Amino acid sequence: MKTRELLCATALYGVLLVPLAAQAQVPVTPSETDAKAGTDTKQTDDADLNADGTSKSKDGDIVVTGSRIRRNRFDLADPITVISNTERTEAGFNTSTSLLQSTGVTNGTAQINNAYGGYVTNGGPGANTLSLRGLGTSRSLVLLNGRRLAPSGSRGTVGSVDLNSLPTAMVDRVEVLNAGASSVYGSDAIAGVVNVITRNNINGIELSGQVNVPEVGAGVEKRLAAVFGHTGDRFSINGSAEYYRRDQLSFSDRDFTQCQTDYRRSAAGGEPGSGDFIDPRTGQSKCYGIAAGTGASGVTINTLGLPNRAGTTVALAPGVPANYSGVCNRFRPNTAVTTGTLPGYECVGGGTLSTDIRDTFAPSLLSQALISPTENYNGFLNGTYELGALGDAEVYAELVASRRKSDQIGNRQLSIDYNQGSLLLPANLRGGTFLAYSATGTTTAQPGVPVAARAFTNFGTYNNYQTVDFVKFGGGIRGKLPGDWRYDFYASKAWSDSSYTSDLVLTNRLQQSLDVVASGSGFACRNPVGNCVAAPALSNNVLAGVFPQNWIDYISAPVTGTTKFRETVYNASFDGPLFTLPAGPVQAVVGFERREYSINDTPSEDSQNNNVYNFSSSTVTRGSDSVNEVFGELEVPVLRDMVIHDLTLNASGRYTDYASYGSQETYKVGGSLSPTRWLTFRGSYGTSFRAPQLFEQFLGATTGFGAASTDICNNLSATTSPVRLANCQADGIPLGFQATNSVTIQQRGGAESGLSAETSTNWGAGAVLKPKFSFGDFSFAADYFDIKVDNGISQLSSATIQSQCYDSPQFRQNAVCNFLQRSTTAPYQLTVTTGYVNISTSILRGIDYVARFSAHVGPGDLRLGAQVTQFLKRYTQTLPTDPIIDQVGLLFNPRFTGVFDVNYGVGNFNVRYGLEWTQHTDSTDYLADFGYDNTYILKTPDYWLHSLSFNYRAPKFEIGVGARNLFNKNPPFISSGAYNRVGNAPLYSGYDFVGRQFFVNVTTKF
Template sequence: MMAFAPTAVMAQDQDEEEATEVDELVVVGSRIRRDTYNSPSPVQVVTREETVLAGYNSTTQVLQGTGVTGGSSQINNAFGGFVTDGGPGANTLSLRGLGPSRTLVLLNGRRVSPAGSRGSVGSADLNVLPTAMIERIEVLRDGASSIYGSDAVAGVVNIITRNNIEGITFEGQYNFPTEANGAGDQARVSVVGGLSGDRWHISGSAEYYNREEIALGDRDFTACNTDYRLNRATGQFSDFIDPLTNERKCYPITGTGSNGVTINTIGTSSTFGARAAGVPSTYAGTFNRWRPNSAVTTGLVGYEGVGATGLNLNIRDTFEPRILNRSLISPAEVATVFLEGAYDLNALGNAEVYGELLVNRRESSQTGYRQLSLDYNRGSLLIPANLQFSNFLAPQPTSQPGVNVGVRAFIGFGNDTSTQENDFIKYTAGIRGDFLLPEWRYDLNVSYARSDSTYTFESFLTNRLRDSLNVVVAPVGTRAELTRTGVLPTGLTGTVTCAVNVTNPSANCIPAPFLTSQTVGGVLPENWKNYVFQPVFGNTMYEETTVTVGIDGPLFSLPAGQIMAFLGAEFRDAEIDDTPPLDSINNNLLNLTTALPTRGTDSVYEVFGELEIPLLANLPLAQELTLNVSGRYTDYDSYGDDTTYKVGLVYTPFDWISLRSTYGTSYRAPALFEQFLGATSGFLNQSSDPCNNYDAAGVFANRAANCASEGLAPGFTATQGITVFSQGGAGTGALAAETSSNFTAGIILQPSLPTFFGDLSIAVDYYEIEVNDGVSRVGSGAILSRCYDSTAADFAADNGLCRLVERSTTGSRALTVRDSYTNVSTDIVEGIDYNARWTRELGPGSLLANLSVTQFLTQASQLFADDPLDEFNGTIGAPEYTATADLSYAWDQFRVRYGVEWIAGQDSYEYVGLSGPSDYVFDTPDYYIHNMSVQYAADEFTITAGVRNLFDEDLPSISQGAYNRIGNAPLYSGYDYVGRTGFIALTKSF
């Protein structure tokens, strides 16, 4: 996938693999025009031809591949069921494992602004990028804020499109998984064309991409995720055995394992009843969780006991077939139009006016599964006579004021759907030409980008559930469709309706179903489901305007050559406006967080410059010694001004060896959502209260004293969950920008070898990036523990993190935590990149081999300055080594390729605190993906066919408890959840 080009543009052609120098180009990492790729910073080039041979069907897949990312985890379409920045369906890019907000994405050297849905939009969505028009992709694996401004901390990716196209080319590619039950096909069709005249040209593309869904039930490894705990002594699994199947128990509703979520069950006050399978025969027989069983005629008739204090939770049901309808790989349809053109004015310094237009629409969706905890009011007419005794819980959100819950039904409700419709547009207009001085050029351009996303998800509405559960005997003449007929607790057949229908006939409330075994089993009236379970809509708008001006050219000549300079200025203005569903704002979504609007703006003025100074050239032991320096002054409305700089050096003592190094600083301004995120509520279990049993032996003395100072009784146990509010940092005080330092040092070898050996290029680059004052949320758990473990003086004065914690002085003494964005963390990444490229004429054709290896030496973070450095290099999801290698042979009109992607095994035992023998499995073996393809290229058409993941590599399995999982496999983008996939691509030119 990688074309390695250390000293010149290595333009890969289908007919030959020769290096060709481009007269004048601008390479990512610099603003200065040059005629070679000699750069103090490491640059990787991905060519169009290699991406086709590798079987990638979109720019997103190319950028998220191991060869570009070095194995760092990416947000892709397997994350549809998780909360991610940019919202469901967005795909982002993270270099060096530092997160997408620290990787800058460019299109033809200009920023791609953020896109996505919901309030946390802060990074470019790779879905907006064109595929058919791409000529090459340049990847700078180095900080470059002095060149490009904010976000260029871990690296920069520049997508270069084709121009000056003549004629029309139709393209199509079809990828078809062979192991996914016929699901998951990908198709892309496009047309690329262009025209030109003496003084003008225009070219562009239109393309459509469709990715079909893969559900959990379509792949064997996701059909049954278990605890996956292994007895090392016997080699046998020690998972819980489901008493209903006598097999290891499945928990596919959770994605993590162990205990799942109860369904097909009711909760009542404790009472005597029959034991279900799996309950020890020695158990006394008093239960508070029950499963319907019509064969039970004693105790609680019609029910068997499955839960009580001291009983294993796994006895309860956690599975039903609709769970497997959940999305493993979520579907999407993407349509993209890209146009570019220019017109020579023959004026204003031989200037040309130019423009670009990018229009993109993404329609994506995710299928989920919902459990419903349906709380029947104590004494409700919907509760049968044999359950009227129960007094299960204090009033809940769907209860009537002051009325306890009599019975809770844990129901497997069924599938739900989330959708996103994201419209993105970006247009650029500019003028460029000769400046006043000889060989100087100017470029002035204006860009505007807008992301407009409408997002929909389904939720239970608390007020409608509350109304539907408050029923009365229907008065004569009540509309039949608004009533429910069943057996009333008195044993008489009757009709009930919502109480609100009596007082307000236009309410159209549908009463909840009677509590029966069918109801508990998820067989629910459609009209009631449609009444209480509704789609809700939100909208996210993100706009960004950029004005950039730059001039570049030679300052004066030194003996070694000309000093080249670039001077520029830029203005950017961005605005975010996310309006969540009204029911979310009003806290009317059952068991979901509330969210307030996210609205804010920020703007920046910047001036920057770059110098390239040739110190020595064409001398003994100094074929080249070139210094590159750059600097930028930045002034943000949000946090003020700052400066960044970078210094780089290239030294070539002989033609066959070059040394290069850089040191610089970078920064990331807080994203708009990090500043202005509307307050969002969430919850922690009451077990997270740090004062639970604070007087027990071994509790830290500071914590015990602080808990006692709040007047909590010895032996205190929290009985209510912890409320957590999150919001942007602008609401709690100013946020500072993240700052970072970047150091690289490398060597490039291009030895002159005998002709029979071929040509060899090798590059080895060391890098170290340290990010300080990272913008993030501390985390509610860390806030609570550090507050309650602080000194008595700080605790009493609400100093430090204690200012974010509040405990009620009455009732259950519940906690509230405010976890907002702030500057807290330090991140350190250190490693070595190894790259090699070898070509040789062999027989009737030529052989090409590429190898790229990434070795991480350190991947670590630190939440607070006085915390120990948390090293996670080599743990699950953060491999120490990754590599890609490919071998291709081209002759006449044919080319064949074989590629391998490798992710080293990972080990998390020490990281999760398991130092001794354990039946938990927290290590993974080496993982390989083999790819093969063949291509035939004629004058006007090309056909490519191949297979990705040729041997359908088995996915590694880990235990539940420490990591999110897909099936039993870790949630990690480096693993191929789709399996073996064939592909065929065709192009036809006219």
């Protein structure tokens, strides 16, 4: 759709369809606020709010997100979105977390939520974070009442605000600035700023609750809260306490996750699924296969790996071609087999034979968490006291406290290596060589001894669980100075303490249990340590994942680590008028801020010692940093009601000095021009920066593993590209090399390599149209944004490092090759070391459109509106030699997203109908160059979510009922192989995994 056509369409939506009533990109009039409330606007918690929802100072001025200047208007050079707590409940969002991760705030970009429990994410599992414009959590600044909210979470990558720490019950509104603001707020404000503003001047007690019940009956959300407050002649105190719980939604609860398939076509244009591997046992597409790589999440189970045997000498499983004359090295138990060289087993793959027919689906896979559970406790308290001295000073304080208890159920495979000669093997299997040897750290009892057999078994489910305690206490004093100037001194301290536990298999215990001697009619550990339990002998039960409980209890244990994050802030600011021009006073702000941070993540000893089987090991992440900053801001009213209606200019600047990397200057200039009262042009240009986060500097060495197939020299042949072939052979690798060991991937922080700050430029321009009509109020805004990030902090992937080295004619003279180590003898073990470096460049451009309309219709008030974001360009170039690939329109990166709603209120009643839109995406052409032909389904259709609610609001009582995903829309399906999936659906927060859910919220006031 062309821009001109989109402008017309968006305006039409504004007049005929819907508003996100929350959108206040243009000033909200008192009449609109009255209609939105549905009752008298003199509510106790609105006493210090302006008609547009912004904060008033004692003398009636307001402070708007994105500026520290106090003003009597809402107009800014940058667009601001305001979403009230009322709109959250009407839309059916149970918490501020779900609101902030909704399309209306994120513009449809992917967010880390409770669907990512099995992935490595910043803040650890269970943390919910915010990424504005899709530029990442570390480039999006979250404030609470205009002050930084400190990061919290678990593991060594804590660096972002966990939205679970927000006090939902006390939230009055959220202000979103989608523009860079480092000159105003310091580091991280590259993509924008979210300012969560709490209620104040509460008198009495308010009890509220909300429950969201999915139609499937699982994954229920419940929240109970109490809000209280009292205001006296010279003091005020406000607070809240709330409890939130979200139950687990499992794979077994939703249809689209119960049978994950490859979802491929047999040929271009064929039916979806017609190209899948057909399970010989069912005649249907195979559920949870694993041969396809990324996006297929089955496990190899009930399978025995043995040295090659001729297919003519063993029984062949259904699905294997009759008279197969190649070799087999994967076998499945079959008691009906009594002939051949391997009675009791049938061939299910190996050699030139596909291994797709082996068993890969375990019923326990469906017990995994699709949406992981959480239990949150939140408290909030703030207060003020007027001293009557020191310039009519007011002492203020604020306390935020939360506890998150979260867990994630996953499924894992247990591969058991039996050495040559192991008594746990039948005599006829003890002498072969399945793997040349088993390196230290694998399951074998004797590292360096050849492996005769490997049992691929299903361990079943395991649990990760976290407890995260977060506390932030801050306060200060503010008052007046001569000449209408004001001062504000503030200090705060934040603590995040967490413990994280995983139920893991310990490598040393597994090794000890497999090194056995005969003992009576059974076996005993050769070198017992503690209560060593001998591993079970190979049997059909073992291959089926049925193990003696005492052995499982011995080899597995809960492994616990702890994380501590601290942040201290000192701030002083002064603001007031410098002098007065004909158009008004020139306002200024100057100030100083110091911030101190530290992180101490201590994994368990087993994790530090690489003693956790098939799980990433890690060492201590410990470090600190500090920053001193001076800042200033100036606002100049150039013209007001002189030839034109208004011309106002604004400028801000900040000097920053970090202990870690040095100093940085940022600035921003902008302004608004209103030729008439109904037309405003606005724009700004500024620079921003992001200091390296502590984990990016000091991340302890972490060891993980990539599949053997990711070794770039795997399947080396004469047809391999000449440069790669020569380089692999220079490392001693022969033709026909088949990698059998995982690629070891070691990560580390970037402090040693001189990691420095990212820098960015951010500019935008737009217009606001507010014509006057006798039949209602209409407004339309369009704002262009352009963000460029230079010197971006990135982590080279294992694949990139291997490619840059082995595909380089300079090979070992290439500096990238220093990150690779390979053993010179079989099995040519590959180790890749990667860390954080300043290498990437990111570009983002787009347009935001907002339309609103309100009018008195019939007995009530009608409000319509729309918010649409159009992305024009998005790419990240990791290395200067990388091709530029525009991501807009590809999977996970829709070109257009939008939110729309219509509200109609009569007296105390209001009905709301909402829509959330994600445009179609298509990665077919993009991935064709990477070997994904037209048999892959790599595109999604337009995706619409509908919601409906009915609300009643009286001065002392409120109730709302409604439904989200009204038509029970499932997420779209894509093929496995290129992207992470949940079942058959893309792992993307813009799609609803829960299905239709009903909600009820009730509030009563005393």
